[in-house]
Amino acid sequence: GDSVTQMEGPVTLSEEAFLTINCTYTATGYPSLFWYVQYPGEGLQLLLKATKADDKGSNKGFEATYRKETTSFHLEKGSVQVSDSAVYFCALSGARSNDYKLSFGAGTTVTVRA
């Protein structure tokens, strides 16, 4: 079935460092790809998404590009802040018609130190 594999954490960075979280997927069709974020004490919220190959999603300084040839959707941010400390989830949906549930990776915990 459809699945997502993302980089295991935890990841600890210093402020202003570059962040990359790798995400690859397996799907039989043409999924949409998402990054969701869960800040401490809060619920899951959408960070960014891309719905077709070569699309780039961006939000809050984060970017990810939908790469069909490498089945990847890596998350990047050039200069992280303490407020970026959170758990990040890569997810896909809609690989097959009428199948719109989100299939999530296991999550990557990111801690940014001042």
Added chain:
Amino acid sequence: EAGVAQSPRYKIIEKRQSVAFWCNPISGHATLYWYQQILGQGPKLLIQFQNNGVVDDSQLPKDRFSAERLKGVDSTLKIQPAKLEDSAVYLCASSHEAGTGETQYFGPGTRLLVL
């Protein structure tokens, strides 16, 4: 715009007891999802509703779990009887429609501990 509401936020029960969770989606959202998130894992879909009809319940353990969405708005998820392995966070999400690329909006979750 109000977000997805869930209650209770926390619940502790003993095994073999029953428990129910409630979800109120964003107004106007036709699609509602229940996910189970076990500690250290990503959320996993339990059931999806489109209005008041079930679209996907293939991963719902139907011998103990049940869910309904009366009048296509609020939804209730029930576990009876609970097992130790049901300890998890139960997340409700809603989207305007069911479609590829549709954003799902999540509630704060209900954290269940089964002793």
